[in-house]
Amino acid sequence: MEGTAEMLSDPKYEVELNAMATQLREVSRKVDHNLELKGEKGLKMWSAHMDNTKQKELETKLEFSENNWLKFLERHPEVKAEMSDLARDIQHELK
Numbered sequence: 488m489e490g491t492a493e494m495l496s497d498p499k500y501e502v503e504l505n506a507m508a509t510q511l512r513e514v515s516r517k518v519d520h521n522l523e524l525k526g527e528k529g530l531k532m533w534s535a536h537m538d539n540t541k542q543k544e545l546e547t548k549l550e551f552s553e554n555n556w557l558k559f560l561e562r563h564p565e566v567k568a569e570m571s572d573l574a575r576d577i578q579h580e581l582k
Contacts, residue, residue, distance in 0.1 A: 495566070500563065
């Protein structure tokens with residue numbers, strides 16, 4: 488994992504990664520702002536509600552972010568290979 492962190496901290500990736508992180512933070516803030524959680528008194532049950540238009544907007548932004556990540560990996564095959572290695576290492580550790 489340290490090798491992955493070191494690789495991703497390279498300045499040639501930093502601007503793109505920071506832009507993607509900013510987009511995801513914006514989505515997270517909007518979810519926090521628009522998600523309504525309601526608990527039932529005396530029951531250990533919760534319900535969640537979000538306006539459908541806000542949900543669709545957030546889904547679109549998340550899809551855009553996912554596409555940006557995939558495009559980033561296509562532009563940087565060495566990062567894609569590192570991410571594959573990292574995923575494989577994590578899967579092995581979890582077995």
